Amino acid sequence: MLILGAESANARLQGRQTRTARSANPDFVPQPCPSCNSTEHSSTRSKLCPFHSKSTDELLEEAVGKNFEHFTRKCPFESVVMSTYRQPLHDAVIKLSGYLRSVVIRSHILANAYLLDLQGNIPPPIFFLKTAFILSCRLCSTNQ
Numbered sequence: 001m002l003i004l005g006a007e008s009a010n011a012r013l014q015g016r017q018t019r020t021a022r023s024a025n026p027d028f029v030p031q032p033c034p035s036c037n038s039t040e041h042s043s044t045r046s047k048l049c050p051f052h053s054k055s056t057d058e059l060l061e062e063a064v065g066k067n068f069e070h071f072t073r074k075c076p077f078e079s080v081v082m083s084t085y086r087q088p089l090h091d092a093v094i095k096l097s098g099y100l101r102s103v104v105i106r107s108h109i110l111a112n113a114y115l116l117d118l119q120g121n122i123p124p125p126i127f128f129l130k131t132a133f134i135l136s137c138r139l140c141s142t143n144q
């Protein structure tokens, strides 16, 4: 019996592996795990690490077993915050959101300017790490 879903899933997996292998950065140097110095993984979040730090799902599974569901409870802003604090908190959230949006937009503009300044050269591997994004956000953040 032919199962089309399994065959197409295998084809997708093979295509994904081929695409990943072709687009791999040959200059990439894996960062060792800060806890065990292994280069097979980059942090304690990996199950390969002897100092593995468990995720929330793993902790929940240990506590209540495999059969659990996540629930999200929503409650209105007005029912959580006392009336005297609503307007100042609302204003502060709006101000902070605007500030964060401006920092992210400025850091994207900075990254784009950097890439254009490279004039076709390949950016260094650190450019693609989360650290580079955080550093560019710090450069673009100001005390307003």
Ligand SMILES: [Zn+2]
Binding pocket: 033, 034, 035, 036, 037, 038, 041, 043, 044, 048, 049, 050, 051
């Ligand atoms: Zn480790």
